[in-house]
Amino acid sequence: MTETPLISVKDLSIRFRTDEGLITAVEDVSFDLAPGEVLGLVGESGSGKSVTAKALMRLNGDNTVYGEGSSIVLTPPGEAPVDVLALRREKDMRRVRGGAISMIFQEPMASFAPAISVGDQMVEQLQIHSSMTKAEAKELSIEMLARTGIPEPARRFTQYAFEFSGGMRQRAMIAMALSTKPRLLIADEPTTALDVTIQAQVIDLMKDLVTEFGMGILFITHDLGVIAQTADRVAVMYLGRLVETGTVREVIRNPGHPYTRGLIDALPKLHDLDAPLTPVPGDIPSPLNRPPGCVFHTRCHMAEKGLCDVKVPEYRIRETGQSIACHFADAPVTAKEPA
Ligand code: SF4
Numbered sequence: 001m002t003e004t005p006l007i008s009v010k011d012l013s014i015r016f017r018t019d020e021g022l023i024t025a026v027e028d029v030s031f032d033l034a035p036g037e038v039l040g041l042v043g044e045s046g047s048g049k050s051v052t053a054k055a056l057m058r059l060n061g062d063n064t065v066y067g068e069g070s071s072i073v074l075t076p077p078g079e080a081p082v083d084v085l086a087l088r089r090e091k092d093m094r095r096v097r098g099g100a101i102s103m104i105f106q107e108p109m110a111s112f113a114p115a116i117s118v119g120d121q122m123v124e125q126l127q128i129h130s131s132m133t134k135a136e137a138k139e140l141s142i143e144m145l146a147r148t149g150i151p152e153p154a155r156r157f158t159q160y161a162f163e164f165s166g167g168m169r170q171r172a173m174i175a176m177a178l179s180t181k182p183r184l185l186i187a188d189e190p191t192t193a194l195d196v197t198i199q200a201q202v203i204d205l206m207k208d209l210v211t212e213f214g215m216g217i218l219f220i221t222h223d224l225g226v227i228a229q230t231a232d233r234v235a236v237m238y239l240g241r242l243v244e245t246g247t248v249r250e251v252i253r254n255p256g257h258p259y260t261r262g263l264i265d266a267l268p269k270l271h272d273l274d275a276p277l278t279p280v281p282g283d284i285p286s287p288l289n290r291p292p293g294c295v296f297h298t299r300c301h302m303a304e305k306g307l308c309d310v311k312v313p314e315y316r317i318r319e320t321g322q323s324i325a326c327h328f329a330d331a332p333v334t335a336k337e338p339a
Contacts, residue, residue: 004075005032006184006216007056013067014051014060014240022065023287025051026240035077035183038210038217040231040248042224042263046284048240049220053186056218057097058084076100076183077214099129102177106189108169111176112161118145119157122176129180144175148205167198174202178209188220203230224263228252236260239284239295246322256316256324256331258300294327302328 014026072084122141145153262280297308316331
């Protein structure tokens with residue numbers, strides 16, 4: 001990646017203070033995301049993908065401890081870099097949250113206050129992040145509702161979130177998130193709760209908007225199939241670590257990590273819909289019980305005793321740029337971190 005990344009995450013480690021002691025949720029995660037790029041962050045629940053995404057907006061709770069050396073640098077095109085983890089004042093954080101970075105969630109009701117109309121919430125958000133008058137903010141909000149395919153946007157503007165259908169609410173949330181023209185959109189399982197047709201429409205809409213606004217998207221999901229339709233590159237997480245990154249095409253065509261291979265085998269096969277799905281065997285261990293060595297060794301059919309349960313694998317980089325954290329990946333160790 002030659003241009004300045006929009007967001008550059010380096011050696012990010014996140015722990016939470018709990019009654020049971022410090023729990024590691026994310027360990028040594030590094031990735032870059034370019035302007036106009038869609039990066040899919042994929043993994044089972046408990047893999048640390050949402051915790052990583054929330055760190056970009058400093059949305060994790062007060063019990064969060066960032067590891068020494070962790071760094072998140074946001075560089076909106078044409079602007080000075082912002083060291084996100086160094087932000088202390090609420091005013092500076094607001095410039096990032098909902099300004100440079102917006103987030104949409106699986107459950108859109110979480111984004112809307114129930115007793116305030118959708119339109120009033122959109123106007124309020126726009127006025128926080130711009131110098132628009134109320135009338136200008138209203139006009140733009142109605143335009144964004146229309147752009148996201150909501151019929152009768154002026155009437156919908158006056159309604160409450162509970163008066164919208166599920167798919168419509170999702171669109172309204174996207175309209176609100178995009179109205180401030182964020183440089184980075186974080187989409188956390190945005191289509192999981194939707195039926196397949198609406199899911200496809202929402203994905204198409206997001207892709208159109210990326211092209212139009214040139215923003216970057218971090219798309220978080222447990223579903224590699226959704227990533228295949230949406231993202232340019234993919235980063236696969238397992239128990240707080242990145243195990244494989246690369247272009248979607250390369251990773252899906254030629255996965256290098258046994259866990260990625262397992263996720264692909266668990267996808268329905270279009271050419272043989274009757275073929276049984278083979279989920280990755282076993283469950284993701286509790287973060288309270290992180291396995292030593294390779295975090296995946298308790299579920300890996302290739303694990304070698306005395307190596308995988310002892311030594312953390314370094315990243316091996318294929319010529320394609322695909323980076324794989326496995327002792328047995330078919331590539332030399334050429335760098336510690338994925339790009
Ligand atoms: Fe499996 Fe060992 Fe590779 Fe980990 S390092 S993925 S346990 S083979």
